[in-house]
Amino acid sequence: MAKRKHNRSRNKILDRKAGSKPGHLYVPTNAYAPRFFLMSFTDEMFEELELPSYAELLKKVNERPDARHWIDIRGYGDLKLLEHLMADFSLHPLHMEDVINDYQRPKVEDFQDTRLFIITRMLRWSTEQHSLDDVQLSLFTGSNYVLTLQSDYDDCLDPLRERIRIGKGIIRQRPTMYMVYAILDVVLDYYFPVMGEISNYLDDLEIKVLQDPTKRTLSQILDLKGELVKLRRIAWPERDKMNEILRMDDDIIPDSLDVYFRDAYDHTVQLIDLIDNHKEMTSSLVELYMSTVSNHMNGIMKVLTIISSIFIPLSFIAGVYGMNFSRENPETGKVYPWSMPELYQPYAYPSLLLFMFLMVVLQLYFFYRKGWFKSF
Template identity: 75%
Template structure:
């Protein structure tokens, strides 16, 4: 998938205009101009081409009726082309509307003599912005073709294209339904590197929380929780998609192919387990952050408490001798025995300072015996 500039995310479902006629093809303003790719092959031949026009692509498909074709259209900006595709491949307007409004959840529909309409979502993790980018991939299966449509020019299907080019495996000998499975399998396979990248990000956040927790770290954790919620909304329908494919009759999906879809179903279940595990780890990070911040605050309060405990008795002594009661009666000159005679004793000031120093040392020894300095 091509790398785009990170923009604030919008909820496209909420942006949909209310009251629009069902089946209306509303082309997004940011849609790319369509590009047309074709791979035609069987056990004995292979041809790959990017055509300039849709009509040229259709002509090449019809010129080789005994081959199997992967018709790949990327970009939705030309409404006339999309309408022609609907007419040539018998696609309902509601289905094409789901293709263009590419915020659909993964699903599968059986229509028109065991032809399938499949929606899946391709994922990519952005290491720069720590966000998930997902692009909808729409598939239509036919007797001798698979038609794929997507809004972006780049995707994760290059490994499958390379397998077809070099003729590895059995994909050239299998029916087109196997090619549809291969596409879904590659899409799911790319979920696992995304999960691994998210796991690394979680470990990095855990290190930040333990070493130097900050509001920025907490913000990253909450952003990651939001991305995992989005990922869960994608992986669960992917599992349901595979389950629906496994339930279809043998005319639509032969029993010999269901073993492959069962393997893809197992992958989807593993992905759900990974997502739930990452969600739990992220929730634990929030708790760890709050605990770490609380512990650091307790350490600060502990230091302040020790400092306050040292200076409270000193402040009492200084305040006591700061009252300045006169030692003599100003009228008679008689000595007032109980009005701080220490103020006029020789060496009273250094004696008082020494007493205060001894008091500080006694307090420090007391705090040490209590173990208050062990966590410093």
């Protein structure tokens, strides 16, 4: 699933035509057909619908100007829909282009004095691929509505929808900007389970490095480091976005909501600290892998050194007696006193083998006393 979505994002980037005019809209390749969801509520009422068409959605919103609306559109596969959204909600073509080209960095922009255009990124962790899957969520604010657009049908906002359904908390009593905070807060909350999954994966990689360091393990560590770099590129703009929201005028962000957005800002700072910590851990794992492989190689070299040390004197003895200098000249019968008298001694062969065996035993005992076998 994660790999498929990554390819979809890549296709949307490639769909952009070089030299197109600013604000040029297009339907991305393989874009989903749009689905229309609406939540309308006041202090006393609540209504949730999935509507068959955009016209029905707009009609429902216009029928209840006194209510607050969460307009949720999922899928971009309709160019006419994009044009109607710009006309009906007074959206700038450049903003809509950023929505469609949905690999934008998180940001916030104000337009028409009190309205906001916000981009955030929803994260998932693929336990099969060991990679991040991020989906863009775009938000537009109005006096009595929040409009969210995303390319996928699935998201992480179901807990917030459930809170609105059962009336839990104060979201029904607060202005629409509080719903913006609630959406951004839920998105940020899902970053921390992702960090938990990454932490567990790091623990697994550490065990692999210590027990069975292989090139595949090193490749997995480096891939994870790349995912953390990608996550950091998302988290830093999220922090900047929250900081910019906190600096906005009171007519955009009421003073009563500052404490909520400040809490969300603190979450982004905490998230960046976790990312940096995990990134350092991946670097430490690479160093641990190199150290473990080096120690393993040193162990192999120690074994080879011991084997060589044992066989060097044995090879010397075998080489000396392999020269076969005869003690007696077969032609003249003359005896040479400085030749090898052992060649014709009884039991010379088993005696030499026994001597060589005792030499091996003495060498092994010497190595043991030196502590060479303790690290095996």
